[in-house]
Amino acid sequence: MSAVLRVRDLTVSFPGRGSAGAVTAVDGVSFDLARGEVLGLVGESGSGKSTVGLAAMGLHDAARTRVSGSVRVGGTEVVGAPESEVRALRGARIAMVFQDALAALSPFHGVGEQLAEAFRIHHAGASRHEARDAAVSMLERVGIPAARARDHPHQFSGGMRQRVMIAMALINAPDVLVADEPTTALDARVQRQVLELLEELRQESGTAVVLVTHDVGVVAGTCDRMLVMRGGRVVEEGPTARLMTAAEHPYTRALIGATPSMDSVPGTRLATVDGVPAAARWDAPARPAGTRTLAEVVDLRVEFPGRRRGVFGRHEPVRAVRGVSLRVAAGETLALVGESGSGKSTTARVLAGLRRPTGGEVRFDGRDISRAAVDARLRREIGREVQLVFQDPYASLNPRRTIEEIVGTPLRVHTALDAGERRERVAGLLRQVGLDPAHLGRYPHEFSGGQRQRVGIARALASRPRLIIADEPVSALDVSVQAQVLNLLMDLREELGLSLLFVSHDLAVVRHLCDRVAVMRAGTIVESGPRDEVFDDPKAPYTRELLAAAM
Amino acid sequence: MAEDHSDRLFGLPPRGPFATAVRAFRRDRTGMAALAVVACCVLLALAAPLLCALYGKDPTSHYGQDTPGLLSAEGLPVLPNGGISAEHWFGVEPGLGRDVLAQLLYGMRTSLLVATASVAVIAVTGVVLGVTAGYLGGLADRAFGFVCDVLLAFPTLLLLLALGPVVRTRFVGPGENEPAWMQFTVLVLVFAAFGWVPLAMVLRTTVRALREREFVEAARAAGASRRHIVFRELLPNVWAPVLVHVTLALPGVVTAEAALSFLGVGIDEPVPDWGRMISRGSEVFYDDPTYMVFPGVTILVFVLAFNLLGDAVRDALDPRTAR
Numbered sequence: 001m002s003a004v005l006r007v008r009d010l011t012v013s014f015p016g017r018g019s020a021g022a023v024t025a026v027d028g029v030s031f032d033l034a035r036g037e038v039l040g041l042v043g044e045s046g047s048g049k050s051t052v053g054l055a056a057m058g059l060h061d062a063a064r065t066r067v068s069g070s071v072r073v074g075g076t077e078v079v080g081a082p083e084s085e086v087r088a089l090r091g092a093r094i095a096m097v098f099q100d101a102l103a104a105l106s107p108f109h110g111v112g113e114q115l116a117e118a119f120r121i122h123h124a125g126a127s128r129h130e131a132r133d134a135a136v137s138m139l140e141r142v143g144i145p146a147a148r149a150r151d152h153p154h155q156f157s158g159g160m161r162q163r164v165m166i167a168m169a170l171i172n173a174p175d176v177l178v179a180d181e182p183t184t185a186l187d188a189r190v191q192r193q194v195l196e197l198l199e200e201l202r203q204e205s206g207t208a209v210v211l212v213t214h215d216v217g218v219v220a221g222t223c224d225r226m227l228v229m230r231g232g233r234v235v236e237e238g239p240t241a242r243l244m245t246a247a248e249h250p251y252t253r254a255l256i257g258a259t260p261s262m263d264s265v266p267g268t269r270l271a272t273v274d275g276v277p278a279a280a281r282w283d284a285p286a287r288p289a290g291t292r293t294l295a296e297v298v299d300l301r302v303e304f305p306g307r308r309r310g311v312f313g314r315h316e317p318v319r320a321v322r323g324v325s326l327r328v329a330a331g332e333t334l335a336l337v338g339e340s341g342s343g344k345s346t347t348a349r350v351l352a353g354l355r356r357p358t359g360g361e362v363r364f365d366g367r368d369i370s371r372a373a374v375d376a377r378l379r380r381e382i383g384r385e386v387q388l389v390f391q392d393p394y395a396s397l398n399p400r401r402t403i404e405e406i407v408g409t410p411l412r413v414h415t416a417l418d419a420g421e422r423r424e425r426v427a428g429l430l431r432q433v434g435l436d437p438a439h440l441g442r443y444p445h446e447f448s449g450g451q452r453q454r455v456g457i458a459r460a461l462a463s464r465p466r467l468i469i470a471d472e473p474v475s476a477l478d479v480s481v482q483a484q485v486l487n488l489l490m491d492l493r494e495e496l497g498l499s500l501l502f503v504s505h506d507l508a509v510v511r512h513l514c515d516r517v518a519v520m521r522a523g524t525i526v527e528s529g530p531r532d533e534v535f536d537d538p539k540a541p542y543t544r545e546l547l548a549a550a551m
Numbered sequence: 552m553a554e555d556h557s558d559r560l561f562g563l564p565p566r567g568p569f570a571t572a573v574r575a576f577r578r579d580r581t582g583m584a585a586l587a588v589v590a591c592c593v594l595l596a597l598a599a600p601l602l603c604a605l606y607g608k609d610p611t612s613h614y615g616q617d618t619p620g621l622l623s624a625e626g627l628p629v630l631p632n633g634g635i636s637a638e639h640w641f642g643v644e645p646g647l648g649r650d651v652l653a654q655l656l657y658g659m660r661t662s663l664l665v666a667t668a669s670v671a672v673i674a675v676t677g678v679v680l681g682v683t684a685g686y687l688g689g690l691a692d693r694a695f696g697f698v699c700d701v702l703l704a705f706p707t708l709l710l711l712l713a714l715g716p717v718v719r720t721r722f723v724g725p726g727e728n729e730p731a732w733m734q735f736t737v738l739v740l741v742f743a744a745f746g747w748v749p750l751a752m753v754l755r756t757t758v759r760a761l762r763e764r765e766f767v768e769a770a771r772a773a774g775a776s777r778r779h780i781v782f783r784e785l786l787p788n789v790w791a792p793v794l795v796h797v798t799l800a801l802p803g804v805v806t807a808e809a810a811l812s813f814l815g816v817g818i819d820e821p822v823p824d825w826g827r828m829i830s831r832g833s834e835v836f837y838d839d840p841t842y843m844v845f846p847g848v849t850i851l852v853f854v855l856a857f858n859l860l861g862d863a864v865r866d867a868l869d870p871r872t873a874r
Contacts, residue, residue, distance in 0.1 A: 352772055376776065383774025396765035400787035406766075409783075410773040459769065 004175040004208050005033035005056060005094070009069035010079075012051050012060065025051040027232040028069070033176065036206040038199075040219035040240065042255070043229035044478040045449075052229075053178045053212045055079070057096055058086035074175050092122040095169035099181040101161035105153040111164045112136060112149025115171055122172045134171060142167040142197060159190035163197065173205060180212045187339040187505060188549040195222050214479060216259050217508075220244050228252045258483035260512035262550060266531065267490065267512065270483035294499050295351055295386070295467055296327035300360035302346050320346045322523040323360070328467065333493065333500040335510040335531075337546070338520035347520070348469050348503045353382040364467070384414045387460035391472035393452035397444040403430070403455055404440040410463040429458040433488060450481030457488065461496070469501045474509060486513060507550040511535055519543050572791075575867040582863025588856035596663045599656040606640075608650040610657040610823045614639065615648015622648050625838075633841030641845050644828075645835045651845055657823035658846070662853070665738050665818075666804040670797050672743035677750030678786075678793060684751070685758025686781055695755065702748045708810075711741055715816035731822050738817060742804050750796045754789055761788055791868040798864050802857035809850060825850055 012026040026048040033039050043049040054060055056071050058078040071078040073094045078086055098104040106114060115135035120126055126134075136146045142163040153161055162182060169177055179198065183191035199222060202209055211223055219226050219240060226243055228235045228251065236249040247253045257271035264270075301323055306315030321343040328334045338344045349355040350362055353372030362370040364385060372378045387410070390396035397406055407426045411417055417425065427437035433454040444452055453473060460468055470489065474482040490513065493500055504510050510517060511531060518528035519540065527540040538544045576582055595602070603609055615622040621634060626646040628634025633642030633651070641651035684695035718737050723729045761767065762785070770784050811817035812826025820827070825846045832843030 354768060354771055379771070380774035380776075383772060386772075388769065388772045390765045390769060392765060396769050398766040398770075398784055398788070401783070405783075409770060409775060409779075413774045413776075413779070456769075459773070463773065 002035075003032040003072075004035050004074050005210070006072040007031050007052070007056065007070070008072075010052065010055055010071060011066075011068045012048070012055055013066045014064060015066065022066075025232055026055065029229070029232075029234055030069075031227055031234070031237065033208045033210060035175070035208055036202065037225065038202065038209045038211060038223045040223035040226035041210055041212045041229065042214070042216060042219050042226055044214055044255075044480060046231070047229040048232040049212045049214075049229050050180055051232075053096065053180050053210060056176070056178055056210065057090055057094060059090075059096075088122075091118060091174065092172045093174050094176040094178065095172070095174040097162070097165045097169050097177065097179040097182045099184050101158070101165045102153060104165060105161065105168075107153055110150040110152055111144075111156070112139065115139065115149075115164075115168050118168050119171050135167075138167045138171045139164070141170075141201070157190075158186050159194055162186065162190075162194050166194070166198065166201070170201060170205065170207065174207060176208050176210065177202075178210045178212065181214070182211070183218065184213070184215070188507070189339070189545060191218070192549040198222070216244075216256050216479065217261070228255065255479060258480045260483075260486070260508045262508055262511065262535075262547075264508075264512060269487050269490070270512070292330045293327045294330045295364045295501075296325075296362075297347065297351060297357075298325050298361040298363075300324045300326075300347065300350060300362065301358045302343070302350060302355065303358045320523055321350075321357075324520070324523070324525050326351075326518055326525070326528075328499050328501055330466070330499055331497050332516065333502055333514045335514035335517045336501060336503045336520060337505065337507065337510055337517060339505060339546075341522075342520040343523040344503050344520045345471055348388075348471050348501060351467075351501065352386050352388050352469050353379055354388075380413065383410070384463045385465050386467045386469065387463065387465040389453075389456050389460050389468060389470040389473045392476050393449055393456055394444075394476075396456055397452055399444055402441050402443055403447075406444070406455060407459045407462055410459065414463045425462070426458075429462055430455075432461065432492070433458045434484075448481070449477050450484055453477060453481075453485050454488065457485075457492070461492065464496075465498075467499045467501065469503070471503045472505070473502075475504065475506060482509075489513065507535075507546060519546065572867045576863060579863045579866060581859055582867070585856045585859035585863060588852065589860050592659060592853055592856070593663065595656060596659040599660050602656060603653050606652065608639070608653045610649060610653040611821050612650070613648045614650055615643045615646075617648075622646075627835070627838050633839050633844075635841070642841055644831065645839050645842055646831070651828075651842070654823040654828060655825070655845060655849055658825040658828065659849070659853070661818055661822060661824050662805045662808060665735060665742070665808045666801050668735070668739045669742035669746060669804045670801050672739060673746040673750060673800060674793060674797050676743060676747040677754060677796070678789070680747065681751035681754025682758050682781060682785060682789065685755040686762055686777075686785065688759070688762075692755070692759075695751070699748050699752055702745060705745065707745050711811055712814060712816055714741060715811075729819065731818075734818050734822075738808060738811070742807065746800060746804070750793070750800070753792050753796060757789055757792055758785055761785055795861065795865040795868060798857065799861035802854040802861070805854055805857070806850070 008030050010026055010029045011024065013022045013024040015022045029048075029052055031039065041049045041052060055067055056073070056078065058071075058081065060067055067079050069079060073089055076085070076089060076093070078089065105111065112132065112135045115138060116128070116131035119131045119134045123131070136149050139149055140146055144160060144163055144167070148156075153164070156164065166182075182198070183194050186194060195218065198209065201207065211219065213219060223240050225238065226240045227237045228243070228249070230251055236243060236247060236252045243252055244256060247256065254271050260270060300321055301319070302321040303317040303319050306317045324343070324347055326334070326336070326347070336344045336347060346355065350357050353369050356373040357370050360370075361368065364382060369378060369382050372382045404423060404426050407429055408422045411422045411425055423440065427440060430437045430439065435451060435454050435458070439447075444455070447455065473489070474485050477485060486509065489500070492498060502510065502514055514531055516529065517531050517534040519526050519534070519542065521542050527534060527538065527543045534543060535547065538547055608614070615626075615628070615634075621629060621639075621643055622645070623629050628643050628645060630636055630642075635642045639650050639652070641655065643649065644651060644654065680695065684692045715737070719729055722733065767780060767784055770780050775784075808817055809824075809826035809829065812824045813830045815830070817826055818824040828846040829843060829850075832846065836843055
């Protein structure tokens with residue numbers, strides 16, 4: 001079988017400005033893609049995987065990038081070809097699906113119209129009518145009813161939008177589809193549906209797919225072959241099944257071992273790319289079962305006021321949390337699981353005293369804290385006992401303040417330490433989370449994502465809290481960094497006897513870390529119980545559905 | 552525990568956002584040239600009395616009337632090109648016969664004084680109102696928005712034209728001369744009263760976006776007070792837009808001041824002023840075009856340099872060009 005996409009010695013570099021040196025994003029990458037094959041291009045951020053995808057489309061700006069080597073799409077050379085030739089190729093022979101469908105679709109046109117436009121570009125003779133028919137039938141193929149062809153992108157859910165993107169990419173029946181993190185922004189169940197759709201369409205039309213992703217789990221489920229990239233180079237290449245079980249390169253093994261899967265032993269240390277090899281796992285320490293209740297909510301209800309309508313009226317309030325009851329025992333780790341919009345973050349914020357509940361009780365250590373969001377004094381007292389670790393380590397650190405100031409803020413608020421003593425405590429905290437205390441005077445932008453999350457954890461530990469609420473603390477991080485941060489959280493939990501409320505959508509991570517699990521959907525708890533009970537014998541159909549999607 | 556991959560950065564000394572911006576600015580040649588011109592203007596204005604003493608002229612003496620042979624009977628300079636000579640480098644003023652160079656130097660003082668004072672008031676008012684409205688939100692924010700809309704709807708220039716005489720008749724007795732400080736104060740207050748609106752609106756939007764950021768929530772979670780959040784978390788993040796706005800507002804005030812003086816409601820005689828020089832220049836343009844050229848070109852260079860400086864500051868602070 002001849003290759004529909006043949007990449008040879010592809011090198012892409014971005015010449016630096018002024019004194020800064022050139023950055024080589026992709027360095028001598030070669031691979032072939034056969035008809036109907038699915039190739040997984042796996043790597044962490046900065047590994048050059050997306051750059052390969054863009055180069056295959058000939059989408060690099062010639063003024064700012066140097067591309068050398070060869071990329072042939074069905075026999076036509078892309079590298080160095082004039083724009084007009086590449087344009088004829090794009091869409092017709094090779095098409096792309098981006099991660100963020102909302103950004104990739106035009107907000108002012110109906111989706112049917114956008115599809116018809118994509119069709120007409122490569123079918124110059126087609127009438128408007130034909131183009132519309134082609135668009136509607138393509139939409140139906142990806143499971144969007146013809147009646148919705150006039151709807152605009154914002155009227156669709158994330159998964160539906162991604163379907164529209166796929167329809168648009170496939171409308172001209174290309175030989176190759178480059179899908180760049182097509183499901184990263186989606187919830188697990190929707191992710192599964194989209195991947196299944198891709199698979200179905202591939203079997204129907206024989207389109208070969210390059211799946212660019214950081215998620216080893218996605219690759220394992222969908223790809224025939226995988227290509228592991230690191231620092232712009234190919235680390236290892238081979239059939240997915242072989243790489244998943246018997247990879248030769250230690251990086252591949254670490255990358256696979258770094259993601260907690262549904263079969264890994266809960267509570268064990270995860271392999272990190274530069275640290276402990278996967279073989280050095282040790283048994284998980286027995287977790288003490290907590291009995292004394294530290295924090296709880298009873299029949300919690302939270303409503304957001306509806307949007308203003310006219311001068312006096314308001315729309316119906318949005319009921320984010322509808323009667324949730326939870327308790328976190330001292331020393332225990334409770335996971336709050338749910339898809340986006342299920343109300344799990346809102347519940348966590350109420351427990352942290354940052355949001356006032358509409359109804360119900362919130363207690364910490366037996367004390368009513370439901371007024372903490374409006375009562376500055378109570379807020380301060382709760383701030384000492386309950387701390388938050390946020391999802392996005394870029395947004396949660398003030399870019400204009402040094403690490404010392406950021407980590408020292410809780411100390412400044414809650415202790416009478418002078419500047420020198422604070423500095424010493426901050427240095428100690430940085431050591432505790434595995435950062436060099438010499439970095440005290442640096443600003444957040446000088447750190448990588450994983451280091452920033454460590455800073456966030458150090459800040460949360462500063463006031464010596466008893467409960468830490470971690471809101472998706474690793475979902476914005478690369479796989480290997482994710483493993484480091486999870487290991488750190490597990491270590492600190494043992495060391496300090498912390499209680500942890502772990503909010504997450506990632507079931508594998510939850511299973512690895514938590515003692516008890518509560519599953520939320522649409523503002524209510526559908527199931528809760530000890531970890532093994534929920535994972536091995538789920539009662540609620542929704543939990544079963546979630547688990548099925550995560551397998 | 553293994554470290555992440557950014558150790559190459561730590562060979563360098565710590566770089567704050569400010570240091571990064573300064574480095575970016577120093578790479579910008581246009582910006583550096585503009586800064587040089589602006590610095591030169593400020594120096595000339597500060598040193599005007601000293602320079603005039605060295606030059607041997609002052610801006611108020613009527614050399615043309617006192618020294619025969621400089622002005623003709625019609626009040627026009629006798630020598631060509633507006634009376635440029637070794638004695639009067641930029642010529643003499645038609646009519647009163649004052650020295651043009653001395654007037655330009657002192658006029659720069661007038662412009663810079665009004666502009667910097669106005670911009671200082673604008674910056675303080677804008678920051679206080681904008682950050683407060685943005686942080687408080689709700690009713691305060693809606694009231695703020697309404698006031699801004701009202702102020703933006705004012706026909707500013709007409710109001711200035713109308714307000715000048717009113718202030719004069721209200722506070723200055725008939726037959727008295729309005730003291731110079733009062734003219735300055737009125738101008739500064741009027742510019743500030745309308746000038747703070749755009750800055751405050753920008754800051755309000757910035758702060759509204761910032762307060763939704765997680766680091767503000769993190770500070771709240773740590774139990775920090777409102778004061779701490781506004782002064783330590785929010786304010787350090789707004790100085791960039793403030794700096795950009797200030798450097799771009801300054802040339803605006805300079806031209807507005809010149810325009811008002813041109814129309815006769817700005818700074819009065821005998822305080823030297825560029826706008827009035829241009830106004831006089833337009834009266835005698837056909838007979839003595841040179842008199843228009845000097846203040847015109849000076850304002851052009853002055854304002855252009857400030858605008859280019861403002862652009863360079865904005866580019867240097869733009870997070871998309873650095874970091």
